[in-house]
Amino acid sequence: MGRHREFDVEKALDAVLCVFWRKGYEGASYADLTEAAGVERPALYSAFGNKEAMFGRALDRYYERYLDYLPKALQLPTTREVATHILYNAIDLNTRYADHTGCLVINGVLAGSDEAEPVRQVLIDARAAAEAQLRERFERAKAEGDLPETARPDALAAFLMAVLHGMAVQAKAGFSREMLEAVAEQALSTWPAR
Amino acid sequence: MGRHREFDVEKALDAVLCVFWRKGYEGASYADLTEAAGVERPALYSAFGNKEAMFGRALDRYYERYLDYLPKALQLPTTREVATHILYNAIDLNTRYADHTGCLVINGVLAGSDEAEPVRQVLIDARAAAEAQLRERFERAKAEGDLPETARPDALAAFLMAVLHGMAVQAKAGFSREMLEAVAEQALSTWPAR
DNA sequence: ACTTTTTCATAATGACCGTTATTAAACCGC
């Protein structure tokens, strides 16, 4: 019993996700969040708890809604296809929305005051988890013969992630899709072959 | 005439530079800055003006004191030496101080509230200027025959910057020097030869 | 020694931060 919720929690989550994407965790104030969600402050608190929990929900949604190309890419037959698929999907994601460029994770992982440290740690872990998935995929490729014996799966994964992070920074700095594609091509130019 | 300044402005600038490096522009509060500088608030205001101007002074100092390897690298004979020198000096800079890892520019360029937009724009411009210097150097190399005719100086410069930015993110996430060196090696393996 | 000028430390300013009491409104079972 009791009164029904008058706003769509999923819609509100989509809205606050975009705010966090654009401004980062600390840069997003409740004034921004309530305006974007079209909902007053206490409603956000009752739906999500505090700001940190709300960011966690937004991060989960980011992964399942915008980073869904990652698990799909890992299933491609060759590591070159894996890397290519990830790079080009990341470029698209980083430049698709003019008002929130770059990557939600990278935009929030770098700077900020001490009180944002727990959130930063969550983002660091998320970044590391993605890299670990890549490394495991490349280790498998090495066992399957898709990568040469001299290849270092950990270094390849770290390199690919570095290029992705760098492109996220460049996208935030206003890079065009074409320029990012040139960066991706250069990164792929000497991908180790069997 | 008048009373003398009792603190060393240069020392104070070094101190606030480290705070900005670690926490970014918005993440650094005056409480942090005064504590690090060992100087009360009005002294910082009289010496540097407001927070934005103080950050600008810190950024200038960062370039002349920590990024001095960049102009030196541009004078090396081959583009491969240029890229190698920059990558390894960046790794050293990004991991040298455990309490402020990564890069001051990249740590401040990404997210933040709207009122930090002017500072963000300054950092974006600084990033673009460094990339332009690289591009011009690579164009020269192409004319000199150090790079093949098929090489794209703009793409090479953007790629090198992307790897640098990515390594700055990874350093902030706790990467070891050895892992970053593996990333740099992988990046250099794609470098075009004459 | 005294006035002038600059720097110093203390403490206050208004604005905004994330978070909640508080109260009115809307729904349920009865």
Next chain:
DNA sequence: GCGGTTTAATAACGGTCATTATGAAAAAGT
């Protein structure tokens, strides 16, 4: 319709933000 319960909106909370007014302390000119 009516009590019980949940949500909604208004407005307030203490704390911190960047910035500065205030007045004491210190140095230079006369």
